[in-house]
Amino acid sequence: MAKNLLIVESPAKAKTIEGYLGKDFLVKSSYGHIRDLVKTDDAIDTANKFEQRYEVPSDKKAVVSELKKLAKQAETVWLASDEDREGEAISWHLFETLGLKDDNTKRIVFHEITKPAILKAIEAPRKIDYNLVNAQQARRVLDRLVGFELSPVLWRKVKPSLSAGRVQSVAVRLIVERERDINKFEATASFKVTAVFSTGNARELFKAELPQRFDKKQEAHDFLKDCIAASFEINSLEKKPSKRSPSAPFTTSTLQQEASRKLGFSVARTMQVAQRLYEAGHITYMRTDSVNLSDTAIESARAEIVKAYGDQYHKQRQYRTKSAGAQEAHEAIRPTYFAHHSVDADASERRLYELIWKRAIASQMSEAAFEKTVAKIHISTRAEEFVANGEIMQFDGFLKVYMESMDEDQESGLDNDSDNALLPPLAKGQALQLNDLSATERFSRPPARFTEASLVKKLEELGIGRPSTYAPTISTIQNRGYVVKEEREGRERQFDVLTVVNKEVQQETKTEITGAERNKMFPTDIGMLVNDFLIQHFKGIVDYHFTAKVEKEFDEIAHGAKEWTDMLQDFYGPFHTEVQDTLENADRANSERELGVDPASGKPISVRVGKFGPLVQIGSPDDEEKPRFASLRKGQMIETITLEDALELFKLPKKVGLYEEKDMSVAIGRFGPYIRHDSAFYSLPKGVDPLDVTEQEAIAIIEEKRQKDREKVIRVFDENPDAQIENGRWGPFIRMGKQNIKIPKGTEVENITYADVLKWAETAPKPKKGAVATKAATKTTAKAPKKKATTAKKTTTKKKS
Helix, strand or coil: CCCEEEEECCHHHHHHHHCCCCCCEEEEECCCCCCEECCCCCCEECCCCCEEEEECCHHHHHHHHHHHHHHHHCCEEEECCCCCHHHHHHHHHHHHHCCCCHHHEEECCCCECCHHHHHHHHHCCECCCHHHHHHHHHHHHHHHHHHHHHHHHHHHHCCCCCCCCHHHHHHHHHHHHHHHHHHHCCCCEEEEEEEEEECCCCCCEEEEECCCCECCHHHHHHHHHHHHCCCEEEEEEEEEEEEECCCCCECHHHHHHHHHHHHCCCHHHHHHHHHHHHHCCCEECCCCCCCCCCHHHHHHHHHHHHHHHCHHHECCCCCCCCCCCCCCCCCCECECCCCCCCCCCCHHHHHHHHHHHHHHHHCCECCEEEEEEEEEEEECCCCCEEEEEEEEEEECHHHHCCCCCCCHHHHCCCCCCCEECCCCCCCCCCEEEEEEEEEEEEECCCCCCCCHHHHHHHHHHCCCCCCCCHHHHHHHHHHCCCEEEEEECCEEEEEEEEEEECCEEEEEEEEEEECCEEEEEEECHHHHHHHHHHHHHCCCCCCHHHHHHHHHHHHHHHCCCCCHHHHHHHHHHHHHHHHHHHHHHCCCCCCCEEEEECCCCCCEEEEEEECCEEEEEECCCCCCCCCEEEECCCCCCCCCCCHHHHHHHCCCCEEEEEECCEEEEEEEECCEEEEEECCEEEECCCCCCHHHCCHHHHHHHHHHHHHHHHHHEEEEECCEEEEEEEEECCEEEEEECCEEECCCCCCCHHHCCHHHHHHHHHHCCCCCCCCCCCCCCCCCCCCCCCCCCCCEEEECCCCCC
16 A cells, blocks of 8 residues: 555546656545535534534545545545635544544645655645635635525525625626616717828728718718818828737636637536646646746747747736735746647637637737827818828737737727728828718627626626636526526618719618627526615625625635634624524515506506416416417517517417428427427527417427437337437437337447347436425524534534644
8 A cells, every 4th residue: 555645636637647756645536625515504613713513515425434544554644626715625634533643643735736846845834724724715605695695585585596605796897887877878860981092003091080970961061062162282290109018817716708709618617628638738827817927937928929820929028917816935827848839639628728828828929019090081061180090010929829819898989990900101292082981870888798708807807706616606596597698689770971073972772680689698687686675785795895895804804814704693693683684574576567558458467477487478367368378489578578579479370381280389498489289399590480380380399300300310219219329419329108228339330230229228327207396494694503414514613733
């Protein structure tokens, strides 16, 4: 048995590290956290310094049992979990749960999984940092208290099965407020004037723009008319050098943002791929808010830049992190070896690695140098001046490797229509010929909806959350149904274009699509309802400044400057009182909105959140006839739906004809519009309006789906027609009733017998039964445990001398 047991968080990391250490080391994985707070509401004893009761989950008991056995046999146990607060807490949980002793337990951390880094860590072990552990405990306890006490309030006052959280609720608030800003926004039109000039040489054409815009069409028309007989000359010419500097290496936040913009990765996917790259030893630790690079990394980057591009491309830089809570001892995300421009991995890992490599190497490269030219053009008949901009790149510098992308809200403020990569030779007083002149109607834009990346950026700007929390927060608010990430089709909008043609001003009306959205975050009606309720009754929890203040207090605890139990007590007392007051006195949240009167029946039409989502209702429960209901369509919201929109919804379900002597009807369900025929359902293709579907189109949709289903079936077993081999997304599989059965690797489909099917069905996972509803907890206070559970442990953290 090895003298040393080294425990890391993941098996992939364990495999990599084991190759760097000798036979005296056995490297094992804890598979993340090995214990957690018990699920009951007595997990935290608020009356006794927030003591916690922990338990080892059933899926971790075998891991804990093995690690306990190996720890007893080892001379020294090395705890090598990650170097952040969560990692420190994992080491503490291992120490407590495995019954380790101070004298033979060592804590090590490393920022990269390379042989030198691992050996250096082994040479400089330390003890568990209980300040970091306490900071993690404070976060965990506070978030559990908020979740466990707020959720039952939402169940009773809003809707069952809802939840709230300190960071997630603030993220939802940001998205809700942005949506309301967009809904309130009223676009204003103005006319942008652009011209194309020539020096007299037909090849020397360049664009210029009028800096100011005209609010009224007549003003633009008059300007164009005045220019018809005008002469134009260069009034001033200014040339000045400019430089562009590279961005700092990636932090967690900036990596998530740039991977979203450049690669189209979700925040969660970015972190999953980065985790694999880290565990394989390709990059440094991916949860960091530092932009610092080590001296070794800076020297390694210099050597690679000089070798690959030449000495003139190198410029050493050391970046400093702006955020107060950042840990400068940590490094930014960078490649472990700058000489590796790419890695041998799957496509997503390779693309993310190359992005990280380019950003890190560019940070140590020279500025890009430009010469910028601004020409102002005099109009003989008007006081205004046209302006032409040109830019020549004189040295590409870091742009040889990398250019940072921008968010849509930044891009919306730019207008490059009049920019020229290069202006022709110009001189002050030079006469110009007007080749083209137009004024185009342009509309102001509302604030941009959040993408996952821009939401992360906003959370970071407000000081809400930390590198480890961005991805789970964004996943949580989507999983809870408070926010959806989706595409929305735009709508047509007309705009006018005035153009000078044959010395006359002519008008043309054109059409454009506006408001189309891709992978944007939209609040749902229930998300807006919960947000409004929390703001009304728990303003502190969803207050941006409060959430940022809590993060600062966690940092103070991590640095030993604040006692974690005092911080929790300051928060919990007022919060718990607020919970009790809301339960006793608050009215039930009501999303109902009156839209008007149904012209056919004279009954009121209202919209509200129902048991299965937002709906429109004609009539009331007091009427003799039952009220009629219709679900809202995708993109419709309780706050913005109109009476006309609501009446359209009651045109469905609609009969569209007969097929095979059975009715075909079109309707809208939870998953979008569909055709119902003979108890079967057929989804309508994207973009097809259910109100416009004809009988022939419905038949074609039904037949197309049937044909696809026939092509999917490879074989049906004579012994049981319910058992058949089908082509699935990942290859052939067996479907028997509601059970899906995996075909063993290497099995020829044509050789499978029904006996094989029955044999494999015995070991295949059975279909899950419907979830059984459980009673909501009626008591919201966290109370002292009545009796210690055999699997739970009551724990407080304290500094060890």
